[in-house]
Amino acid sequence: MTQLFKMAFRDLGRNKRRSLLSALAVSVGMALLLLMAAIVDGEMRGALENTIRLESGHLQIRPLDYNENKTSLKWEDLIAAPREVIAQVKTIPQVTEATPRLFASGIVTRGENSSGVQIIGIDPASPANQIFRDGLLEGDFISAEDREGILIGKPLARKFNLKAGDQVNLLVNKSEGDVDEQLFTVRGIYTTNTVGYDERSVFMPLDKAQAFTGAGDHATIIFITLQDREQADTVAAALNSSTLQVVTWVKMNELIMQFEDFAGAYMVVLYIIVLGITATVVTNTLVMAVFERTREIGILSAIGMKAPRIMAQFLLEGALIATLGIVGGLIFGGALVWYFTVYGFFIGDMGMTGILMGDQIYAHLTVGDTINLAIAAYLITLVASLYPARIAARMEPVEALHG
Amino acid sequence: MEVTKIINATRVFKIGQMETHALRGVNLTINSGEFTALVGPSGSGKTTLLQLIGLLDQPTTGSVFINGRDVTKFNRNQRADLRRGTIGFIFQFFALIPTLTAYENIEMPLLLNGMGAVERKTRVNEMLAAVGLTDRAHHRPDQLSGGQQQRVAVARALSINPTFVLADEPTANLDTENGRQVMDIMKKLNKETGVTFVFATHDPRVIGYAERVVTLEDGMIVGQA
Structure with a gap:
């Protein structure tokens, strides 16, 4: 494993610019995910709190x-x-x-x-x-x-x-x-x-x-x-x-809850698009690496390295890109989220009937969301590495040796 | 004792509608300790025959035996397992992993064989000494000359104590002096360790090292001496 890790690390270092650009793509994707999640969460949270404070309260007593x-x-x-x-x-x-x-x-x-x-x-x-x-x-x-x-x-x-x-x-x-x-x-x-x-x-x-x-x-x-x-x-x-009815904030804010569910589904689509673009960059990088190193794959295969280990080699390279990219994304995205959590940004009158949105959105990101998104980005990057890893693993040694 | 035996092997490559007969019914037995040269012009089938013996490829028809065992129908993983512990390879191009040092390149097949760290270190240092590269152990291939790289490849091939070593045009990319050095080392190790060498070449100076010369033409063995 140490040897595999060492080789993966050095292989990525062969074309530093390409590897860094791939990691950067993961970083930008990760940062975007964090920012989008934080803004939507902040928006929904702000709208709910606003509506509770101004209109609904936690409970209302109303005539029947x-x-x-x-x-x-x-x-x-x-x-x-x-x-x-x-x-x-x-x-x-x-x-x-x-x-x-x-x-x-x-x-x-x-x-x-x-x-x-x-x-x-x-x-x-x-x-x-x-x-x-x-x-x-x-x-x-x-x-x-x-x-x-x-x-x-x-x-x-x-x-x-x-x-x-x-x-x-x-x-x-x-x-x-x-x-x-x-x-x-x-x-x-x-x-x-x-x-x-x-x-x-x-x-x-x-x-x-x-x-x-x-x-x-x-x-x-x-x-x-x-x-x-x-x-x-x-x-x-x-x-x-x-003689009177008592209504809770949940009942009174059903529209916001529904809107939150809708926004959640919409965000999943956006996450998939962002992660899809990131995955394409990683796949492309590793496919290029596989074709550049075809003869080396043949040598390793000739001296007895089996397909799963060759596959692991490229998956490890994907994992290293993912780790570097996600750490970078957490730092970069974290900084953006912090800024918008503290200072927010002006949206003006975006209110809809039944939803009272403030004119300023403050980002809000939970630890749970951060961990979930980091895991999702990591897994997607690994999945993106599967295709090139399989190409490498399925190469016939005699063909690979001819480059 | 025979280490490998090829019986009536053919190898046909199909490219589109065209068939190329690389081997046409080859029979060959290699015995333990031999230093055998496969000679013949380009396209005679030397490399294809080496690839069959080395389990890098499979015959279209015929059989391949290694240490008396029929390995013709071995699947990919079985062939990889057998290669890992039995066969050493030296290629025409300096087939080293560029990101690994000379030491790490020699160590790689030992790692794949699951050898322990202490034993591995001893073995790698022995092999580096045997090919005269102890002082270049921590250099990467791009910091070594062609001759030094090929000597590392020889050390890597022999590190696993293989039953036999297959060398495909081992001196083709070397100048005369380096080519001579590599052949001297191979010959010396053949004598000292008794490991079997089979190499393909059409270089007359290299053929001179061989104890047995098998000549191929148009995919057939046409002479042995």
Whole structure:
């Protein structure tokens, strides 16, 4: 084995440039695999976390007939006395926060411009809404007592050329089916770095939203966060009610899960393409080596080296190229992944209906994925070495000796 | 004692529709300790006959015996096993592995035979001394002259204590002096170790070393002396 290893190592050294280029192909392939896996994982992870933080929470309590595609403000479609429900929810130890939200559809108008928005009545003091407070770009956050202030997102502010302190007209569909409008002051402008969400979400205190829409002491949903999202099923079971439904983040984010599965399948195709190109380079290198060394194969065969050992010789050369390439790929790809994990990259508004993607993707790579991809690249390179190794092993000594 | 015997061997090569009769019913027996030359013009079948004796090729018809055993129908692996422990080869071109040193080239067949490290080292050093290349042990082929390379090939062929050594035009690519040196070493080792040598040549100076000369023409043995 030592001799085989020594020969394989020296044989690769005969044409250093070619061997290094082959290893480089494996390195680039490996780095690409890592980067692609990290970006897709980061994208999916970011979208899920974003959606949980902004929209779904870990659990939601909803009215039994809740329809997320229709914003109904009829009292029978809302949760009555939400603060009482929340008081009960908060008795469960795994619950870190429960807060009411009231949704209403409205239209912002200013001068000639208008835009459809979702008005969200929130409890400004709730830690679940800290994300909007943290994202405040200018002005102040709304307070529970505020009756004229609203919070608008950066894209909407840009569209209407608004700044904190400016006034806009807000028209709302009311509980009774009629509409009402009122002049509001832009108390603050926020960003969650999720363009699709920020351009349509206008916040006001829950009490004001209830009064403005005629919803009385009602909320559309109770937004709940837990210590650990894996506790969702357990807590949902504990909150079981005959008059309200409890929905977990898994159920609410089915589209993201499906999209993740689709992305996973799509990535496998991309992996195969990248590894296929890498494998072709390695095969080509070793086939050239076999034909250049035909006479040597004949000599080794003549002195009694059997086909499996000749095959092992070329497989070992493939393994050495794979090792060098994969180590290089891990270093190069690791550096790229690190950069995009720390700094991310801007994608702008890539959100889709039901999926809230941030405008920045941060790469995320697990040790498991890294190991799996390294093993896959290693095995593919070995498989790529099989064809030239078989050519070498099947050469008849008498023909090989003639070169 | 006969080490190899060829009975009525033919070898036909087919290239497309064309058949070339390289050997046409050859009968030959080589006895232990012989120093035999196969002579004849190019295309007479010398190399083909050596390849049959060396189990690098198989006859189209006829039989090949090694040490009294019929090996005609041996498969590829059986032939490789037999070659590894029984037959030494010296080729016309300096058939060394370019990435290995002289020492490692001689060591290779011993490794394939599974010889232990200590025994191997002793044997390689003995062979290097026998061909006068102890001081060139760690040189690679491209750092050796043609004559030195062929001497390494002789040492490699003899390292396994073969039953016989087959040499195909061993001096064809050497100048007179180097050719003489290689033949002197082969002859000396034949005398000292008793190993059988069969070599193909058409060089009259080399034929002079042979104790027995087998002449081939058009794939047939036409004379023995």
